[in-house]
Amino acid sequence: MLGLTAATHIYLYRGRCDMRKSFDGLCGIIRSELGADPLSGSLFVFVNRRRSMVKLLYWDRDGLALWYKRLERGCFILPERWTEDGLIERRDLTMLLEGIVPKKVGKRYKIGI
Template identity: 35%
Template sequence: MLREAYGIKRIIIRTGKTDLRMGVDGLAAFIRLNYGMEPVDDGTLFLFCGNRRDRIKGLIYDRDGFTLLYHRITDGVYQWPRNTEEARNLNREEFEKLMDGFAIEGSIRYKKKI
């Protein structure tokens, strides 16, 4: 679903953990306050990952309002960068790897332990 989001010109992930209880207003304020960026930048997809790493939220603005995307995988976890709490630009290849369950810096896919 996130891959097919229309009009994406730029992808920015928030490394580290994010409280996914936040909605549109909370995430937009988080982007402004912590990174000094404008979430109303048309075509910029902001991605956030929670503690469990099996779900992510995306926030994108498209001329007339925000779209909040939510994706939870049932088998495995996202290999989300956890080392720092920063906003990081992703190119399309890194985005595809992340969505496929691979680490951005490596090529290992991890399955969730049950």
């Protein structure tokens, strides 16, 4: 079961991923290119060149789990903003998977005013 909490780090791999890669190949990308540990409990997102397929890799308490989605039409819209190390927010992942294209996404309130 894919359970995301506020403490879950979500990394989006910026490069184009070969979707034939499975657990070991994706773990190699995570360690070498993202500089992260695949067993850390973080969620790692990979997209192919045409952006018609997405894979999510995460540690699920006792083993690695792989989630895969292929679109029959269209493509996934990647978030416009992410940090230097590839971190994205939960809402960005949700919008990517649901196909939502936001015109403007912001908080309903401002902190510190």
